[in-house]
Amino acid sequence: MAAILKNRRIRDSVLQVAFVATILLTIVVAAITARANLDAQGLTSGFGFLERSTGWRISFSLIEYSTSSPYWKAILVGILNSLFLGAIALPLATVIGVTVGVMRTSGNGMAELVGVTYVETFRNVPLILQLLFWYTLLLALPTPRDATLILGGIAFTGRGIYIPGLNVTGGSAFVATVVVIAGAALALWLKARRWPDLNLVHARRERRVLWGGVVGLAVVAMWIGRIPETSLMSIPEQRGLNFREGIRISPELMACIIAISIYGGAYIAEIIRAGFNAVPKGQSEAGRALGLTNWQIFSRIRLPLAVRIVMPTLINQYVWLFKATTIGIAISFTDFFMVISTAINQSGQTLELIGILMGGFLIINYSIAWVLNRVNDAIKLRGTQLRI
Template sequence: MIALSPWRSRTARSFLLQGGFLILLVGAITAAFLTARANLSAQGMTSGFDFLWKSTGWEMNFTVLPAAPTDPYWWFLFLGLINTLVMGLLGLGGATVIGLAVGLMRSGQNPAARLLATVYIEIFRNLPLILQLFFWYALANSLPNPREAVSVGSALLSSRGIYLPGLAIPYGPAMATVGILFLGFALSLWVTLSARFKRMERAPRRRLLVGLLTLTALVTASVVVTSHVPGADWVTRPELKGLRIDGGIRIQPEFACLAIAIMTYGGAYVGEIVRGGFKAVGRGQTEAARALGLSPWQVFSRVRLPLAFRAMLPILINQYVWLIKATTLGIAVGFSDFFMIIASSITHSGQTLELIGILMGGFLALNFTLSAILNRVNRAIALKGHNMGGAA
């Protein structure tokens, strides 16, 4: 028998071409890596991740957890990632609230509310985010010094930041309280959306959810009570003492300005997404709900809002991922986010390739986690066979 040439088989040709392309790609990456390593060695620079255990020798201007110049690089990188996560969650939450309010105003029947929402969207959506960030930062720097701080209720506003009342408990228990609340909320959301609980009756699942929330509240209260100093006030308020402000919780201008910029900018886009979601709800569903005798609030909360949320969630996922990446603009005003810590670490250690790889891995982990959670929510609420239930 005459052997057939492998090029006459479509499968064989595809396999050979893809294998050859993969070999070329691996060879190019290997050559680039060896060339970069040789150039670094020629300049007296060593590659590797041993530097992560060396002390940084510099300070962070904002940290959620304690930090000192003697701490290693890996701890600073972790703190930067935590700062980015906190800023992202705060920015996404604020943008969602603002966007929901603006979207409802644009979808309503009040002409004045629609005009106000339209003006807001057109202004904040068409101005670059970094320009808005500089505006809020310049506004924060123009506030008076602490001796002439502006008093708004129990809060004080000055060029050094915003001072708010807070619980009089140590820093460690305060962070533990925040962690317990976050864990309780995450477990409650998991119980609500997890497929394992879909087979349960509504009453047992509701009792489990109420039990989780009650347990979270009891554990939080116990941590707060046991960490409180006997005889001291439960609430610490900011007070002017000499040239500085003591007490309370200080929110740094860099943190506040970046959060406000992300909220207002993202809120404009979320508002348009919300308006589009409500427009996607068919008039037939609304008219059917009214025909059944439902009140206007019941029509909104039980028909329009759930259907609109299903329609807008896939687009919201993309917007949320973009807003997480927008936190990197904090370097423009000196906020110690993950990107700024990476940039400072490159300057001090010279490990450029390793730190850029860590930066890419960190943002990939954040965005993939956020997308996975929201896509899970999208699949849980999707209507099977309905055009609004497509996954993102």
């Protein structure tokens, strides 16, 4: 036995097995104890409650929902709302961050002053305070009765922002979205595999044909799936004390989008600025020596290299920003966290619902990180190309 324990490989294996066994034993004991405590308090465990009707309303939902809908559908509504908020806020934060990052490295004194002021203002104020500020500001907008349409179909009111929309069903909108995503994927594949081998005229012609076909198929899908006896477009109209038709963006959703976008944009601006500063000046000088314009140097040299440098940091920031969507509970926006909190109060299934919440965010955030890491692997530069 002593000889066996002296073998380092065997000793390490025994220690690892003992460590894993201790963790599993701890989990089993915790589960048994929790089950015993629930039984002592007369509480049932399990996920059977997911089939029971909720009996409470949800103010904002991307899918059909009513008070008689089961708990699993309410949770699905919350997940979709969080994904919808993240899908809007994260790209907006990226656009703001890149713009401010460019301003801070532009060499223009006024642009740099504006960029510094923006970053130092919004980065140093807590996100929840910014959310409450924007929410209060949106609620202070005129009532629908006193509001007027601008740009032919947009109205800013205290009950929400009304914009033109489409009279289409959810299924047709989903099909159109799939067509656009498939077209974008095909365009990326052709850009990598086919278009570099074609001359410029033929490549441009194929791009026009591709995107013309994608847009045409998307429009056809929405036209076929439009709501019967209605036009494809839905323009807001003032009727009585409110606006009808169009799409209403609730103050809660709009406040979350603005707060997360502006707050996240301040952090992304600093990340992008660091990326620009890390690009060697020799790269830009080489572009000028080749006769490239300032825009070509920026779009084809500085920006691609900066993004490659800061991509790992951006991935971490995106994951953090998506987790920040849970602040919507402060103004009653029905996101994933809000739905789970309400479900806990209504059903009493605390452990199960917290497990669903943790598992949901784990899957979503891991998926975001996995996709962006694959993008990072595809665009990163190998070797020592940046060493000058």
